[in-house]
Amino acid sequence: METTRNGQAKEEAAAARDGSICGYESLDRLLCDSLSPQVFQEVSRLLIGLNCGRILEAVPLADSAKALSSECNFDVQAFRFTADKELLREPRVVRVGIIQNSIVLPTTASFVDQKRAIHQKVKPMIDAAGASGVNILCLQEAWMMPFAFCTREKRWCEFAEPVDEESTRFLQDLAKKYNMVIVNPILERDVNHGETIWNTAVIIGNHGSIIGKHRKNHIPRVGDFNESTYYMEGNTGHPVFETAFGKIAVNICYGRHHPLNWLAFGLNGAEIVFNPSATVGELSEPMWPIEARNAAIANSYFVGSINRVGTETFPNPFTSGDGKPQHIDFGHFYGSSHFSAPDASCTPSLSRHRDGLLISDMDLNLCRQLKDKWGFRMTSRYNLYADLLAQYLKPDFEPQVISDPLLHKKSS
Numbered sequence: 001m002e003t004t005r006n007g008q009a010k011e012e013a014a015a016a017r018d019g020s021i022c023g024y025e026s027l028d029r030l031l032c033d034s035l036s037p038q039v040f041q042e043v044s045r046l047l048i049g050l051n052c053g054r055i056l057e058a059v060p061l062a063d064s065a066k067a068l069s070s071e072c073n074f075d076v077q078a079f080r081f082t083a084d085k086e087l088l089r090e091p092r093v094v095r096v097g098i099i100q101n102s103i104v105l106p107t108t109a110s111f112v113d114q115k116r117a118i119h120q121k122v123k124p125m126i127d128a129a130g131a132s133g134v135n136i137l138c139l140q141e142a143w144m145m146p147f148a149f150c151t152r153e154k155r156w157c158e159f160a161e162p163v164d165e166e167s168t169r170f171l172q173d174l175a176k177k178y179n180m181v182i183v184n185p186i187l188e189r190d191v192n193h194g195e196t197i198w199n200t201a202v203i204i205g206n207h208g209s210i211i212g213k214h215r216k217n218h219i220p221r222v223g224d225f226n227e228s229t230y231y232m233e234g235n236t237g238h239p240v241f242e243t244a245f246g247k248i249a250v251n252i253c254y255g256r257h258h259p260l261n262w263l264a265f266g267l268n269g270a271e272i273v274f275n276p277s278a279t280v281g282e283l284s285e286p287m288w289p290i291e292a293r294n295a296a297i298a299n300s301y302f303v304g305s306i307n308r309v310g311t312e313t314f315p316n317p318f319t320s321g322d323g324k325p326q327h328i329d330f331g332h333f334y335g336s337s338h339f340s341a342p343d344a345s346c347t348p349s350l351s352r353h354r355d356g357l358l359i360s361d362m363d364l365n366l367c368r369q370l371k372d373k374w375g376f377r378m379t380s381r382y383n384l385y386a387d388l389l390a391q392y393l394k395p396d397f398e399p400q401v402i403s404d405p406l407l408h409k410k411s412s
């Protein structure tokens with residue numbers, strides 16, 4: 001018995017090392033295979049919610065997308081969020097895609113080769129999105145490079161690109177080809193401002209032109225995410241981009257821990273907010289299924305959450321400043337990209353360790369329907385918070401705390 005348990009523990013540890021969950025690609029797959037169909041349905045209802053009262057429907061995939069996925073070894077899944085029928089508005093259905101991927105070459109390879117190899121790897125995934133009729137597509141944070149910010153070595157700055165250069169040009173051609181809006185999260189080099197580096201999402205319209213850009217507002221200073229060594233706090237506010245297919249915004253990675261960041265995109269009218277990310281299991285995995293979903297609910301918009309996959313190792317060891325031994329990797333980027341809807345439903349997540357394309361149809365009418373139903377915007381009392389924030393920003397701010405008078409009374 002003990003041997004079996006040990007054997008099982010060993011198997012689980014090995015599976016965890018390859019990035020799977022006890023040998024399964026995702027929690028959804030694990031539950032689906034482990035539970036009876038009725039129990040799985042009930043567990044799914046509780047875990048990922050119901051969309052308009054129903055279990056989220058899977059959408060059949062185009063044959064060409066399936067062929068690309070098996071030829072190039074990436075997962076592809078598609079779902080459909082519906083909205084109630086309205087009498088005065090037609091449905092506004094858009095097809096949205098998100099891509100998660102690992103890097104290709106070792107981080108010791110030439111930078112030119114590393115970037116080229118990532119472009120080549122992601123291209124068939126974008127082709128699969130195009131073949132599936134995706135209208136808006138978003139890639140992961142700094143998708144064109146290894147996530148080297150753990151190292152604090154400045155040489156990785158060489159990956160930074162001006163907004164209108166290599167990676168944007170590569171995606172502009174594909175945007176035009178597939179009549180698809182593409183969100184392109186890069187490390188940006190701002191040549192006109194003294195070579196300042198930013199963490200930026202470039203929004204490419206469906207005709208291939210650049211609509212605009214957003215620069216990451218909040219920079220992590222946690223664990224090995226030493227990103228403030230590399231780029232500055234964004235200066236583009238909370239823009240919403242009105243595209244041919246809907247109003248979109250981008251909340252880059254660590255910004256997802258800041259509810260006011262999500263709120264600001266909502267106040268500017270976003271209908272879909274993408275959260276291109278790079279984060280690792282040990283640090284943030286329990287937060288991952290919660291934060292974006294909560295933002296979708298609180299702000300009555302859809303969210304596309306994207307995380308890279310795999311373990312990236314670097315040539316020189318570094319420490320985390322926590323007394324633990326030096327190491328050469330960040331840990332495992334756990335993928336698990338998914339969509340969340342304003343009615344609290346969400347899709348199952350992509351794999352924890354494989355590249356993948358997740359597609360979802362969304363009827364954007366659902367955003368206003370949820371605003372009408374729950375009235376979160378109408379009941380928000382923003383003036384209370386505006387006053388509090390104005391007070392808080394003053395140097396002489398004192399927290400509003402009312403103490404129990406008995407707490408400070410001397411006992412006789």
Ligand SMILES: NC(=O)NCCC(=O)O
Pocket residue numbers: 141219220225252253254255277278279280283284
């Ligand atoms: N890229 C990035 O901002 N990562 C920070 C880690 C996290 O927010 O989980």
